[in-house]
Structures are given as C-alpha cells and as structure tokens.
Amino acid sequence: MRILYKSIVCAAVFLLMFVGAQGGAAAVTPIQVSSGYHQGRPAVSCSLVTWKRDLPAPTDYEIYANNLTDLSSPGEQDITESEDGNQINPATNGSDTFWEDWSTGNANIYMNHLGVNEPLVTGPGNKGILAVSGSTVAYVYNPSTGSAPMTGPGNQVYYIDISGGLARPVDPTSAAQWAPRISGSKVVWMDYRNGYWDIFEKDLSGGLERQLTTDPGDSEYPDISGNIVIWRSYENGEWNMHWMNLTDGIDHLLTDNAAYKQSVRISGSLAVWMDGSNDPDPASPSAYDLFMEDLNTGVTSTLASRSTNPAYPAVDNGTAVWEDDPSGSWAGYDIMAAYVPMAKLSLQLLSQSAFWGSYQDYQNGLLSVKYTIGAPADAAIAYGAQILASPATSGVMLGSPTPVAVGDIQPGGHASATLKYQVPVGVAGFRTTIYASAHDAIGDIAYFPGPPPGN
DSSP states (O other): OOOOOOOOSSOOOOOOEOSSSSTTTTEEOOEEESSSOOOEEEETTTTEEEEEEETTEEEEEEEEEEETTTTTTTOOOETTTTTOSOEEEEEEEEEEEEEEEOOTTTEEEEEEEEEEEEHHHHHHHEEEEEETTTTEEEEEEESSSSOOOOTOOOTTEEEEEETTTEEEEESOOOEEEEEEEETTTTEEEOOOTTSSSEEEEEEEETTEEEEEOOSOOOEEEEEETTTEEEEEEEETEEEEEEEEEETTTOEESSSSSSOOOOEEETTTTTEEEETTSSSSSSSOSSSOOEEEEEETTEEEEEOOGGGGEEEEEEEEEEEEEEOOOOOOGGGEEEEEEEEEOOOOOOOEEEEEEEEOOOOOHHHTTTEEEEEEEEEOOOSSOOEEEEEEOBBTTTTOOEESSSSSEEEOOOOOOOEEEEEEEETTTTOOOBBBBOOEEOOOTOOOOOEESSSSSTT
C-alpha cells in the first residue's frame, strides 16, 4: 500500500526522539546548538538556526547561526561580528539570515545573502519585527525614528522581495499593524483598526484582505504555515490559543484554561507555545513549560519542562528550537533544538467480503463487496474518507455511484463501506483495486494506494 503526501521542501535533518505509548504523544530529546553568554529569540528554517546573542564586553547584541546537519563544522558563527551597534530579531529562510540593525540610531533590515552582509531596507524611520518566507520579507515600518507605541497609527506592515524591487505596504490603513508572519504568498498580522487587535490575512499574489477574528477582545501574535493560521485571544479573562484552516474559515480552540500563554508558532500540523499551566500561579507564571500539539491528532504534550526556564520557541517542518536556561542563571541561556515527529495520513485495507445483497441483486448480477478501511495507531485522524473508484477485470463494472463515503477514521480505528459490481453472465471471478482518499486536520489529502486512474 502506498500513501501520497504533499511534497516537503525541507526534510528533517536529525532524528532525536522516541515514541511513547501506542496512540500517545511523542517525547523528544533536545540537543544544544549554542554555547556561551546569553542567547535568545531563535528562528529556524530547514537546517539553519539563527538567534541573537548578548555579548558581555562590550555589551552588544549580535546575530549568530548554526547548521543542524553538522553542529561541529564550522559550528556556531557570529554573522554580525563586523557590524556596529545592536542586531536583533533574526529570521531565516533556510539559506539566508535577516535581522533588525540599530547601528545608525534607527532600525533597518539587513541580510546575510550568499555569505555577504548587505542592507535590504534602509532609510528614515524604523523597520523591524520581521518574518521571511522564501524570497519575501514582511516587516513593520514606522516613518518616525522615535519610540512609538504598538497601537500608534504609523506602524504598517510592508513586504519586499530580496532579489530587488520596491518595498510595498501589504494592506494600507490608517490603523496600527503589528507582528507580521508569512508563509508562501500569504501574510497574517495583528491590526488595530477596530479599536482592539484583530488578526488579518492577505495573499500577496492578488487576494483580498481577510479579517479572521471578530471577538471583542484582543487577538494577537499570529503565525501561519500553508493554510493554517494560529494566534492567541483574550476571552472571558483568559488568554487561549486558536487556529484556523483558511480553506474553511472555522475557528478552532487549541487551549481552554486560565493559564497565561504566549509565543505560539506553527509549522505543518505542529503547534508549539509557552504555557504557564504547571506554574504555582498559572495566570501569572514565573516560568513556563513549552507545550506542543499535533493538530492532526489533538494530543498535547511537553516539549520542554519549566524546570529549565524554556522560552520563545520556533518550529519548521518538525524541527523545534527554543532558548533554555538549564543553569538557572540569566547568562546561562542557550539555544536548544529537537525533532518532533508529526502524524501523517495513512490508510490500510483491513478486510473485504463479497456477498449477494438480495435475490434480486443475484438475478441482476449485482455483487456486493464490503470493504473495511483502517488507520494505524500513530496516524493522523483521517477525515472524510471515501472510495473514489474501483476498476475491475473480466468486464466487471462498478455499479455504485462514486464517491462512496466511508467516514472519519480515528487512529487505530476503522470504518466500512459497501460497493456493488455489475458482473457479466459467465464470469466466475475478477480482480479489482479500490482507490480511496481522506484529508487531515490541516487540509492535506492522501490517496490509497494512489490517485485514481486518469487523475
């Protein structure tokens, strides 16, 4: 049996995990990717990890990077060692590194492209809070060089292609915009046009802006991966995480408790965030666990324990990174990384049985076959499983209209459907193949054993 998945651009670069009990969440074994004085705010894409480091003498923030494919050759590198001033808020697309540069007294955006540091967006005003996907960088621009509040109307989300061209506003408005994130051509951000923060989305390839949240409380700090958007909202005195598939626009509640939560990130079906649930004061925690959930299974587990003060996770294609302080001192913060396996759609034909449904069917040559289809215990929930086609030999034709619904199949579960075949007189046997499909929680489709013939 063969299941086809969507292509994956960045393959997992290391496997440091073991799987828990059948049907349960995966536990991870982290590795350390940095050393030295205070490190923080990591970003990851493919095998490249980047972060900011606070150098003690002279006090200076610089951008570092390391490659997960080989942490010892050449090891972590100071990308901005030759740059003046502070460099913060790094981002990466897997080959280039980008950051916010304060060497001139205002914030500009620089990049390390093909091994060379060069400016990307400079000039009057402040440019920062950046995110990148492929060759497109999204960021917040404010024409003022002074300190401006987040809700200040001067804050606007812009984007630029690193290959050249002009910077453009994503969605011009007189209201404040903040914290853009980008995946492919889709940009999400938090927007203050309604007097509180809402989440908006726009496709830069020509789509219209789209307001994703309408609750009266603040909805903040979104992230996006493909068609999945995730964010946090303040409702009924609690901060909780939500997610949405842009294809159906349904708002899903990821968490539902009074603990304080922040810094949620998403890649594929894997969400990670900081959560105060296990702190003595969950609503105002002094330390956080890093939690993770595979949206395709709905199972929440611990990525890193609050005992080491983990914070500010990032994730890409199952590779999670975060800052961590196992020494218990502020100066001891390092960057950690771990690979988290994600559940994939998988279908199996468990059994089939042929029978005449009635004497009338027997006389008409309509043979019924009941198929039972299951999903492995470690698979994603298969939503909307259906049989699409069933070509047969010996002149036998499928007599049931397709598609035939099978239903949702839980991990380790199964469901059945019955098809009827028109069997010509004199045919004593035939062979057939059933072609089925299902989709997971984030909208990916799998086919069993492949797409139907002709598709």
